[in-house]
Amino acid sequence: MQRNAVRWGLLALFVDGPKYGYQLRTEFDARTGGTWALNVGQVYTTLERLARDGYVASIGGNDDGRAVYAITPQGREALAGWFTTPVTDTDRPRSELAIKLAMAAADPDVDASAVVQAQRTESMRQLHDYTRLRRRADPDGDVGWLLLLDHLIFNLEGEMRWLDHAEATVLRRRTRRAGTPLPASSGQDSEPAETAAQ
Amino acid sequence: MLRFTGVSRVYPAAESVVRALDEVSFAVNRGELVAVMGPSGSGKSTLLALAGGLDAPTSGSVQVEGVELGGLDATALARWRRDRIGYVFQDYNLVTDLTAAENVALPRELAGVGTGRARREAVAALAEVGLSDVADRFPDQLSGGQQQRIAIARALVGERGLVLADEPTGALDSRTGLAVLEVLRARIDAGAAGVLVTHEPRYAGWVDRTIFLRDGRLVDATTRETPEQLLGHSS
Numbered sequence: 001m002q003r004n005a006v007r008w009g010l011l012a013l014f015v016d017g018p019k020y021g022y023q024l025r026t027e028f029d030a031r032t033g034g035t036w037a038l039n040v041g042q043v044y045t046t047l048e049r050l051a052r053d054g055y056v057a058s059i060g061g062n063d064d065g066r067a068v069y070a071i072t073p074q075g076r077e078a079l080a081g082w083f084t085t086p087v088t089d090t091d092r093p094r095s096e097l098a099i100k101l102a103m104a105a106a107d108p109d110v111d112a113s114a115v116v117q118a119q120r121t122e123s124m125r126q127l128h129d130y131t132r133l134r135r136r137a138d139p140d141g142d143v144g145w146l147l148l149l150d151h152l153i154f155n156l157e158g159e160m161r162w163l164d165h166a167e168a169t170v171l172r173r174r175t176r177r178a179g180t181p182l183p184a185s186s187g188q189d190s191e192p193a194e195t196a197a198q
Numbered sequence: 199m200l201r202f203t204g205v206s207r208v209y210p211a212a213e214s215v216v217r218a219l220d221e222v223s224f225a226v227n228r229g230e231l232v233a234v235m236g237p238s239g240s241g242k243s244t245l246l247a248l249a250g251g252l253d254a255p256t257s258g259s260v261q262v263e264g265v266e267l268g269g270l271d272a273t274a275l276a277r278w279r280r281d282r283i284g285y286v287f288q289d290y291n292l293v294t295d296l297t298a299a300e301n302v303a304l305p306r307e308l309a310g311v312g313t314g315r316a317r318r319e320a321v322a323a324l325a326e327v328g329l330s331d332v333a334d335r336f337p338d339q340l341s342g343g344q345q346q347r348i349a350i351a352r353a354l355v356g357e358r359g360l361v362l363a364d365e366p367t368g369a370l371d372s373r374t375g376l377a378v379l380e381v382l383r384a385r386i387d388a389g390a391a392g393v394l395v396t397h398e399p400r401y402a403g404w405v406d407r408t409i410f411l412r413d414g415r416l417v418d419a420t421t422r423e424t425p426e427q428l429l430g431h432s433s
Contacts, residue, residue, distance in 0.1 A: 117410065117418050124235075124399065124408045125420040131403030135383075153403065160399040 006038065007046050008082045011055055014071035015079070018059055021047055021066070033145045035152070050075070097159070105170045116167040120160060127156045199391035200226040200249055200360055205258035207244050207414075218244040220414040221258070228359065231383065231392040233402040236411035242395045243364065245411065249393055250362050251279045262360055281309050284353025284361040286382070288368035290345045292337040292352075298324060298344075299333040302352045309356065323351040327381045343374035347381050354385050361385065361392045367401050379404045 006028075013019060013027050025043045028036070047069060050056045055075030062068050071079070097119060104110040134149045207219040219241045226232045234242050247253040248260050251267045260267045262282060270278055285291075292301050302320035307313060324333050327347040337345050346366060353361045363382065367375030379401050386392045394405055402408050409419040 117412075121408075121410065121418045121420055124402060127399060127403040128405065128408070128420060135404075153400070156403075157399045 006036075006042065007050065008079065010043065010046050011050055011071065011075055011079050011082075014056060014069070014075065018068045018070040020062060020068050030142075031144050033142075033148045035148060053078075055079075101166050105166070105173075108174075112170040113167055116163050116170075120163050123156050123160050123163070127153065127160070130156065199228050199230075199263060200393065201259070201261040202245075202249070203259040203261075205248060205255045205260060207241075207248060207253065208256040217414045219248070219255070222411075222414075222416045223258075224409055224416060224419065226360075226391045226393060228389055228391050229387060230407070231386045231394060231405040233394045233396055233405040233408040234411060235395075235397065235402060235408055239413075240411040241414040242411055244414075246362050246364055246393065246395055249360075250283050250285060251275050277309075280305055281356070282358050282360060284350075284355075284358045286346070286349050286353045286361060286363040286366040288365040290337070290342075290349045292345055292348060294337050297334050297336055298329065298340065298348045301337070301348060302355050305352065306356050311356070319355055320351070323355040324348070326385070327351045341374070342370050343377055346370060346374075346378045350378065350381050350385065354390055359390050361390055363392065363394045365396055366394070367396070367398065372400070375401060 009028060009032070010024050013024055013031070019027070021044050022040065024047065025038055025040055028038055028043075047056070051058065051069065054072055055078055056069040057072050059068055059070045101112070101115065101119075104112045104115045130149055130152045134146070134153060137146055137149060139146070202225070203223050205219055205222045206217065209216045209218055222241070222245065224232070234245055236242055244253065248255055249262075251260075251262075251270075254268055262278075265278065267275060267278070292298075293304065296304065299317060299320045302323050303313075303316040306316035306319055311319070321330065321333055324330055327350055329344060329347055329351070332340055332344060337348070340348070349366070350361070350363075353363075361382070366382070367378055370378060375398075382392065382394070383404055392405075394401070396402055407420050410417050
């Protein structure tokens with residue numbers, strides 16, 4: 001869950017020393033390449049919850065009068081647990097794209113191919129942008145930033161393959177129902193739906 | 199550099215006609231690499247053949263560097279193709295009895311360039327793709343990735359400013375494929391123009407724009423005017 005990811009992400013920032021709220025926001029932004037914008041209020045709310053759960057504790061104020069927090073032994077233990085536990089409860093199945101295509105595929109009045117193509121073009125546009133950023137990134141620079149870009153690129157690749165597969169599946173299903181032969185072009189050179197799904 | 203205007207290619211069939219390409223218009227500028235994606239039979243290969251002057255449109259105009267390919271006679275077209283357009287194929291198409299340098303020098307020698315100069319240009323082109331050390335080896339002594347990089351050097355040696363690549367990474371593993379794209383991209387950035395036919399989103403990510411074909415028609419295209427500050431980074 002997104003809220004959980006922010007909570008653990010902020011807690012992880014305490015590993016290299018005590019921090020204050022605004023500093024957490026800046027470092028989170030740097031570590032995630034600006035891909036996940038947090039507002040200050042969200043940071044302070046999360047910080048309060050971390051303190052309430054005993055994962056961080058206030059150690060007083062710095063020279064500027066800002067409240068500084070440090071991770072507790074309990075927080076370190078919980079963080080180690082987070083790192084070693086695989087992510088299973090994601091919001092992926094609830095993505096708008098999956099819902100949109102599921103609805104489009106079931107509605108005979110909607111041109112599912114047009115829905116797929118619009119998304120394919122947008123996904124490719126994003127892939128161009130992320131690939132350009134990845135090409136220009138310093139290969140010896142911030143490894144977190146490189147991994148994040150790779151994550152975005154791999155996700156888009158997967159999404160485009162899924163779009164091909166979804167289009168071929170819908171076309172095949174509609175063609176079968178209409179009782180006409182499958183057109184030569186059914187999907188972007190994708191595997192037949194039944195085969196690809198295996 | 200390359201301009202298609204209302205290009206159609208129609209083949210006669212048994213009872214009707216096949217519109218392999220239908221009123222397609224697009225342009226590729228210098229320093230630009232454009233990907234063509236689409237299902238099997240969507241017209242990708244026809245588009246590449248027309249761009250390279252290997253086939254002629256039924257209607258419409260194909261221009262390379264402002265020259266109307268349809269206005270050239272067979273001899274002039276053959277010379278134009280040899281001198282100005284480079285091809286990269288999935289299976290490299292290197293001459294097995296020639297060394298890497300001789301393969302790259304071959305189109306220059308055919309263009310009438312002296313052997314010594316052709317050799318120097320070939321060695322320089324091989325250096326650009328990072329293969330100076332294998333100039334005197336034969337293709338069967340080289341890996342698939344090295345052979346494809348030689349094919350790219352051959353495609354762009356001399357004054358050829360347009361490279362047409364048909365699934366150039368098809369037979370290569372992922373890492374080698376990306377290395378080949380890197381070389382192709384560098385040559386494009388140095389001022390050439392390129393068209394890349396591919397079905398791999400990963401490789402299409404390396405281009406500036408992608409056009410999508412379906413049933414011979416250009417159905418959509420990404421635009422180049424994309425925000426550089428996608429993630430708040432201006433790098």
